[in-house]
Amino acid sequence: MAFSEFRPLDEKSLIEYIKATPSLSSKLGDKFDDLVIKEVGDGNLNFVYIVLGASGSFVIKQALPYIRCIGESWPMTKERAYFEAVALKEHGGLCPEHVPEVYHFDRTMSLIGMRYLEPPHIILRKGLIAGIEYPLLAEHMSEYMAKTLFFTSLLYRSTTEHKRAVAEFCGNLELCRLTEQVVFSDPYKVSEYNRWTSPYLDRDAEAVREDNILKLEVAELKFKFCERAQALIHGDLHTGSVMVTQVSTQVIDPEFAFYAPMGFDIGAFIGNLILAFFAQDGHADQKNDRKAYKEWILKTIEDTWNLFHQKFTALWDKHKDGSGEAYLPAIYNNPELQKLIKDKYMRELFHDTLGFGAAKMIRRIVGVAHVEDFESIKEPSIRADCERRALEVGKTLLKKRREFLSISEVILAIRHVQS
Amino acid sequence: MAFSEFRPLDEKSLIEYIKATPSLSSKLGDKFDDLVIKEVGDGNLNFVYIVLGASGSFVIKQALPYIRCIGESWPMTKERAYFEAVALKEHGGLCPEHVPEVYHFDRTMSLIGMRYLEPPHIILRKGLIAGIEYPLLAEHMSEYMAKTLFFTSLLYRSTTEHKRAVAEFCGNLELCRLTEQVVFSDPYKVSEYNRWTSPYLDRDAEAVREDNILKLEVAELKFKFCERAQALIHGDLHTGSVMVTQVSTQVIDPEFAFYAPMGFDIGAFIGNLILAFFAQDGHADQKNDRKAYKEWILKTIEDTWNLFHQKFTALWDKHKDGSGEAYLPAIYNNPELQKLIKDKYMRELFHDTLGFGAAKMIRRIVGVAHVEDFESIKEPSIRADCERRALEVGKTLLKKRREFLSISEVILAIRHVQS
Numbered sequence: 100m101a102f103s104e105f106r107p108l109d110e111k112s113l114i115e116y117i118k119a120t121p122s123l124s125s126k127l128g129d130k131f132d133d134l135v136i137k138e139v140g141d142g143n144l145n146f147v148y149i150v151l152g153a154s155g156s157f158v159i160k161q162a163l164p165y166i167r168c169i170g171e172s173w174p175m176t177k178e179r180a181y182f183e184a185v186a187l188k189e190h191g192g193l194c195p196e197h198v199p200e201v202y203h204f205d206r207t208m209s210l211i212g213m214r215y216l217e218p219p220h221i222i223l224r225k226g227l228i229a230g231i232e233y234p235l236l237a238e239h240m241s242e243y244m245a246k247t248l249f250f251t252s253l254l255y256r257s258t259t260e261h262k263r264a265v266a267e268f269c270g271n272l273e274l275c276r277l278t279e280q281v282v283f284s285d286p287y288k289v290s291e292y293n294r295w296t297s298p299y300l301d302r303d304a305e306a307v308r309e310d311n312i313l314k315l316e317v318a319e320l321k322f323k324f325c326e327r328a329q330a331l332i333h334g335d336l337h338t339g340s341v342m343v344t345q346v347s348t349q350v351i352d353p354e355f356a357f358y359a360p361m362g363f364d365i366g367a368f369i370g371n372l373i374l375a376f377f378a379q380d381g382h383a384d385q386k387n388d389r390k391a392y393k394e395w396i397l398k399t400i401e402d403t404w405n406l407f408h409q410k411f412t413a414l415w416d417k418h419k420d421g422s423g424e425a426y427l428p429a430i431y432n433n434p435e436l437q438k439l440i441k442d443k444y445m446r447e448l449f450h451d452t453l454g455f456g457a458a459k460m461i462r463r464i465v466g467v468a469h470v471e472d473f474e475s476i477k478e479p480s481i482r483a484d485c486e487r488r489a490l491e492v493g494k495t496l497l498k499k500r501r502e503f504l505s506i507s508e509v510i511l512a513i514r515h516v517q518s
Numbered sequence: 519m520a521f522s523e524f525r526p527l528d529e530k531s532l533i534e535y536i537k538a539t540p541s542l543s544s545k546l547g548d549k550f551d552d553l554v555i556k557e558v559g560d561g562n563l564n565f566v567y568i569v570l571g572a573s574g575s576f577v578i579k580q581a582l583p584y585i586r587c588i589g590e591s592w593p594m595t596k597e598r599a600y601f602e603a604v605a606l607k608e609h610g611g612l613c614p615e616h617v618p619e620v621y622h623f624d625r626t627m628s629l630i631g632m633r634y635l636e637p638p639h640i641i642l643r644k645g646l647i648a649g650i651e652y653p654l655l656a657e658h659m660s661e662y663m664a665k666t667l668f669f670t671s672l673l674y675r676s677t678t679e680h681k682r683a684v685a686e687f688c689g690n691l692e693l694c695r696l697t698e699q700v701v702f703s704d705p706y707k708v709s710e711y712n713r714w715t716s717p718y719l720d721r722d723a724e725a726v727r728e729d730n731i732l733k734l735e736v737a738e739l740k741f742k743f744c745e746r747a748q749a750l751i752h753g754d755l756h757t758g759s760v761m762v763t764q765v766s767t768q769v770i771d772p773e774f775a776f777y778a779p780m781g782f783d784i785g786a787f788i789g790n791l792i793l794a795f796f797a798q799d800g801h802a803d804q805k806n807d808r809k810a811y812k813e814w815i816l817k818t819i820e821d822t823w824n825l826f827h828q829k830f831t832a833l834w835d836k837h838k839d840g841s842g843e844a845y846l847p848a849i850y851n852n853p854e855l856q857k858l859i860k861d862k863y864m865r866e867l868f869h870d871t872l873g874f875g876a877a878k879m880i881r882r883i884v885g886v887a888h889v890e891d892f893e894s895i896k897e898p899s900i901r902a903d904c905e906r907r908a909l910e911v912g913k914t915l916l917k918k919r920r921e922f923l924s925i926s927e928v929i930l931a932i933r934h935v936q937s
Binding site: 253258259261262263265266267269270272275276279284287288289311314315318319321322325326327328329424425426427429430431433435436439440443 | 672677678680681682684685686688689691694695698703706707708730733734737738740741744745746747748843844845846848849850852854855858859862
């Protein structure tokens with residue numbers, strides 16, 4: 100078979116590959132006459148093919164050794180596909196209802212074959228831009244985050260399992276370095292990659308680069324991101340990594356997965372919902388002023404954290420006599436102490452969440468990779484006004500995160516900037 | 519050659535081994551007639567032979583697959599010798615003046631051949647018990663800690679180098695687990711391994727097990743120890759891991775080395791000096807009331823931290839435009855920000871140091887492994903009084919460490935308990 104070494108696939112060679120791969124061809128009932136193949140990779144990094152047959156379907160994702168949206172000028176190991184496959188399988192095992200099934204992985208080809216998320220599944224970010232409500236979103240995302248983060252942390256794992264897993268994911272260092280650069284560094288310095296809605300935000304971008312307290316705080320978060328192996332995080336959990344319908348929520352693209360602070364995932368999701376909130380004014384028109392929709396986003400932010408808190412601590416209670424080696428039952432199982440350790444842990448996790456979420460917001464406004472929520476606002480002056488408000492909230496959350504005691508106070512801060 | 523697989527050596531087979539090992543036999547000028555071999559392993563874990571020849575000498579250290587002081591009932595991987603050898607070489611490269619040279623390492627035999635620290639080198643702990651002053655101790659130990667910790671941290675390393683090293687040392691997990699158990703867990707629960715000067719300290723040991731705030735704080739430290747890969751630490755830097763003369767200070771036995779919080783090393787050393795301080799009353803006699811010596815210990819504690827702070831921040835200044843990726847020059851090189859980040863980093867490191875140092879003190883009084891400083895006090899009631907004062911300081915430092923702003927305040931707290 101002709102795939103003993105890596106080669107980028109096109110639609111023609113992809114069919115050869117599928118025919119030669121039982122775990123894929125069987126999904127199509129080994130019928131190839133009426134195959135429909137569409138390349139749909141609209142992400143920043145990879146090539147994605149949808150393969151539809153009469154009796155089955157799947158998605159093929161292939162990583163190329165560079166960053167697609169920038170090109171061969173920014174090389175990026177295709178080994179990321181390996182870590183994505185491992186993370187999909189591990190998170191899928193912990194939360195199968197919200198992670199697509201992996202049918203096939205080929206490390207040589209950096210290729211993953213997985214469930215095709217059929218219509219009406221769309222990328223959440225596009226739904227948020229379109230003003231579509233997803234009544235189960237907070238419920239589903241809090242479930243996904245609570246399970247994937249709790250079960251890969253020392254609250255559930257032995258330190259032996261933990262160190263073995265940490266060692267393996269240290270191999271995903273190139274993707275970690277990309278995050279370190281584009282989230283924690285570039286937005287705070289002059290960089291060829293940075294961009295913003297100019298000239299409107301020129302002073303705002305400069306203010307970010309000159310804010311010592313902001314830079315002091317983002318340094319603390321960068322250290323935590325690099326040094327603290329708290330749980331196996333998705334690593335890129337923005338609203339473009341989630342596919343949704345009214346009844347289904349599926350988390351995709353965990354190629355940045357490694358052991359890092361939980362707050363980086365929770366913050367990424369909540370931070371991108373805040374960006375979606377501030378983008379709404381740019382999408383409002385006579386038919387729809389988006390006021391009700393903005394309320395739904397705020398409620399979804401509040402519910403996401405509160406439900407996460409509830410589900411995460413419930414898992415903790417359920418497994419407090421289990422294999423987790425952080426708090427041994429013989430030491431920590433008295434009610435008063437249980438409350439003390441939980442309150443302390445969840446308070447710190449909340450502040451991490453706000454800090455990382457804020458860093459993810461800021462970088463989407465003055466860094467290299469922007470979000471369609473704002474980019475799709477045609478009129479630059481309107482877009483800049485939306486972005487400026489989001490930036491203000493991001494800076495407040497990053498610098499003052501320890502002063503926030505509950506998610507409802509965060510909602511108030513958002514409303515305050517909005518009004 | 520007969521050593522293709524592991525076997526514990528005795529004095530006879532050791533000679534065969536040396537003859538068959540050029541890197542060792544050459545040290546003896548290949549003369550074996552007049553060899554003198556002494557087994558001197560007085561540590562808790564390994565067998566140590568001193569090999570003296572007419573024209574050279576060295577030490578052979580062999581790890582056996584269990585903990586020597588407890589026996590085969592407590593198995594412990596002999597792979598620890600590998601991590602010890604790697605750490606000796608890495609720390610030795612960074613601070614050759616205070617780390618013995620490694621001549622030979624044999625992974626199969628879990629055997630290290632290294633420089634023999636000739637008389638009058640003795641174990642620091644024994645010198646402290648004997649009441650001997652070492653005028654260069656603070657200078658040397660602060661130098662060792664500043665260099666080994668700074669150069670293996672993200673203040674000097676790239677995140678790529680860092681993750682590769684972290685991944686390798688995750689393999690030393692059995693030794694980490696031993697620390698987790700005996701330092702952070704057993705002293706806070708009923709354990710078959712715990713012991714204390716009974717009946718005198720029965721209530722004190724019980725009080726440790728029933729102190730919720732103490733247990734809350736030690737849990738935070740355990741998390742940091744397990745999750746935070748800050749630098750390549752020695753991992754067991756008490757006064758029994760240091761050999762000294764009036765002019766030489768040599769750090770040995772880094773078999774617990776791995777990537778963890780810097781404060782665990784600094785705290786181990788300072789905490790054991792505090793134990794030595796409180797043991798002095800048990801060693802005082804008509805000839806020597808030890809009052810002057812106690813002052814020297816307090817000064818050494820104060821100098822150790824202050825000199826470490828000075829040397830560490832000096833290395834930071836010297837390399838602030840270097841390869842370290844924690845604080846990129848393009849973002850952090852303005853004088854005001856430099857001061858902010860240093861003050862913040864060193865304040866947190868100081869509090870980590872007090873917390874970990876306190877945990878190491880407490881475990882030596884109510885845990886499995888005690889220190890000769892106290893054990894050598896024959897009269898139990900006197901020993902208990904010394905231990906009780908040390909325990910009080912340990913509890914205070916662990917619970918209130920964030921309230922201490924300088925090492926001189928720590929000295930005052932020690933004097934307060936003493937008087």
